[in-house]
Amino acid sequence: MRILNGENVMETIIRENDNVLLYLTKKRTYLVTVKPDKTLHTHRGYIKLDELIGKKYGETIKSHLNTDFIILKPTIRDYILKFTRKTQIIYPKDIALMIFYSGIGPGSRVVEAGTGTGALTSALAHYIRPTGKVYSYEIREDFLLNAKKNLEKAGLINYVELKLKDITEGIDEENVDAVFLDLATPWLVVPHARKALAEWGTFVSFSPTIEQIVKTVKALRENDFIAIECMECLMRRIMVSPSGTRPESRMIGHTGYIIFARKTLREKA
């Protein structure tokens, strides 16, 4: 499928300007935009990108050294993992939980800060399509410009409003369905989130340290949020091979803690 004005249009042939993921191995994949005059160089040979035009996803293309690359359609996770990074991104496992637990979906209006690399931004945009909107705050202009490029490449820029603003000083929007935070001092944003959220709105925050979640939970309680939940998610890969089945030897031990909370209309304590 191809996203066209927020609609999915069936389209199975690869054309100029399409993004494709060239798959060599699980750890070696290349996200390229099909430009007729460009060439992808890899340690297993080069591929002239115009040879991709007219092919189908799932087909194989050979490098000049006769190595097979499989042509995949990038998923939203693929886009995020290939984003040009100016700063660390939230891991896909955390993005998945934050979005599902927040309750947002097609049509939701969401505030987010900081934009950073645009990873969470693009995942939010992916799900609120085609009628929703993401308002994304960032104080660093260089981050914002980089995120813009990433969102454009992923075809999601139309669902996002990028704002060069300090969210700890206030939120412009009202009646939003959710506020997502990934910044150093989320507790400073809690009173603004209370104002910006619709009555049914959810608050979601991601922080690497314990001290941050302690302060944020305190601020949420003082601002009369309820259903406050803190959690961490550990993901472990399992290797299935003829020589035996076992979890991978090394894993990510910590990314951050996720906080969820629900707004109420009760008076502040």
Place this chain on the structure above:
Amino acid sequence: MRILNGENVMETIIRENDNVLLYLTKKRTYLVTVKPDKTLHTHRGYIKLDELIGKKYGETIKSHLNTDFIILKPTIRDYILKFTRKTQIIYPKDIALMIFYSGIGPGSRVVEAGTGTGALTSALAHYIRPTGKVYSYEIREDFLLNAKKNLEKAGLINYVELKLKDITEGIDEENVDAVFLDLATPWLVVPHARKALAEWGTFVSFSPTIEQIVKTVKALRENDFIAIECMECLMRRIMVSPSGTRPESRMIGHTGYIIFARKTLREKA
């Protein structure tokens, strides 16, 4: 907001037939449909549901014993956790990962089996709205009838086609964006998934035992799927309280393993 023909319409006043979540504590919540003649009975007193009409989300309602309940708008997670169950449901943490990693979004066409309680079905329907479709296979009619009620209550039945069919015998649909499996013998469905999936399609399967994932990975390799990943997700809650911050003493140690894979058009090995 209110979902109306797949569109979100701003609506802040609770009306007859709305679903609301009455929140007493984190572990005591009640999902009710607002029917004027109904009463919710709890160990902290009863609430006449017609008193909810005209109130706003986030407001408080008192039981006849003067206990405060807060009126929340149920999220998709709340619906799932409150579904009438005929069998075990996939945990929200697993649903979140399966959906995000699959790459589906608004407009996607998805095959799922077995329907079971309808938990995964409804999460899929939530995200493919308003233009996508979920085709959900189930061999037990009683499960299907129960899932239908759950999907109706969650307002998502219009995005789902429930099918009383054995998916291990074949898949009717073609060119679907993803196949989601939560059944005892996923490896038997792998060849059918290969046929049903569009060239860019993803395969997602959930299984509790190691033996199941070993067989399924083997079938995926034989059917020329690539980018095969097996993983498990452990979620741990953190308690933040004035007496100290610490993870919860008890946690879910295992739900199941998730497998992801991508279709190719390579010839079978």
Place this chain on the structure above:
Amino acid sequence: MRILNGENVMETIIRENDNVLLYLTKKRTYLVTVKPDKTLHTHRGYIKLDELIGKKYGETIKSHLNTDFIILKPTIRDYILKFTRKTQIIYPKDIALMIFYSGIGPGSRVVEAGTGTGALTSALAHYIRPTGKVYSYEIREDFLLNAKKNLEKAGLINYVELKLKDITEGIDEENVDAVFLDLATPWLVVPHARKALAEWGTFVSFSPTIEQIVKTVKALRENDFIAIECMECLMRRIMVSPSGTRPESRMIGHTGYIIFARKTLREKA
């Protein structure tokens, strides 16, 4: 074997006053002292304990309802899990790590506080036998009396000196090989531990909350300890059965954090 004055004497026949573990299932075991006039009552029938005399470990004994119980020799873990409890005990997984990482062994002299139920005390005593000593501090006399009974039952009381004293006010011993703490305010004991430890001594502390470890690590740094390590240990059981292999559904998500540190002779910063 039988422990006799700190020596192991080969002895295979069960005699009066021996402790045996009667095993029905993994979750149903009974630790009894063989007294000729006593009877064990279980939901699967009773066993007259004098029938155990003359039997061997590993043999089976039948209750009056003809149910088989297997006679096992209790390990140090079995003793600990069967201790009469006045307060929570440290889990065996944590005891194992604390002891191994501390470096103590036969002949070591160790200070411990608080005694509590005597679980850690008895494990320490088990390993420092026959020439070492455990000095165990406790401020509650009722805990101390209970721990004394537990240590007597496990045959380990001769290697322990129980002290009704507040360790936060000072440690009487000098040149000890290790200090083990499991109390509410370990940071208050750090300066005393510095004085009591031999130059090569190790500091080990167990605490349930983050705030406790933050304060303790700070105190250790101020008192010029080095090689400070904080860790937590998650143990998960795997079920192997004909219907499939999988981790157990529920696990202990948190017991506490363990801190290790090494004394130095550097001047205080």
Place this chain on the structure above:
Amino acid sequence: MRILNGENVMETIIRENDNVLLYLTKKRTYLVTVKPDKTLHTHRGYIKLDELIGKKYGETIKSHLNTDFIILKPTIRDYILKFTRKTQIIYPKDIALMIFYSGIGPGSRVVEAGTGTGALTSALAHYIRPTGKVYSYEIREDFLLNAKKNLEKAGLINYVELKLKDITEGIDEENVDAVFLDLATPWLVVPHARKALAEWGTFVSFSPTIEQIVKTVKALRENDFIAIECMECLMRRIMVSPSGTRPESRMIGHTGYIIFARKTLREKA
């Protein structure tokens, strides 16, 4: 203290031939034997080892570049982590659990295979001192020679009998307190372990893959072992620093599964 003929003798001054651990940072430590004519070279300067003689543990020694190294007495864990390796070693966390759960202690007689690097061997020897014995089987002579050197350095060789033998063909010893296995096919040793173990004996096995534990548990059941437990242990470090408290980003995700079982005298099924 100093181990002398299995006894601990108080000794606080470092002398020729003592082993010391020179500590620069948590990740930079050096285990050296004090030989007057030797020099330790590090990226922070060199240290002439004869300067260590007459110093105390806990004191500081300066390299020729004026960098401070702290003189620590190596613990059994330090020895193991510094062993010359011919093959992978069992992690200290797993060694700790295997030993504690096995119930062995001073005076125990233990069979082990394979010797490998001698890591588990030396930990066993450390705890069964001074009157117990470890019988360690290994089929590769080069491993055995290397392990011998490691055990000699750790001062534990006197408590170990190294055997160049294939344990899958039988165990020479009888009435042993425990059998510890860390080899590719533990299930082949189960019948031999049944014969070698005393009636109260425990079986302990460590294996990286699921397939190994499934086969071993099956063999244990067929040989009438009871109280069979399979588990895995995840250890995670916590970083406490002024900039915040958080678990380490990367952790060991898998080492292996540990199996425990108890011998019975029941007839084989």
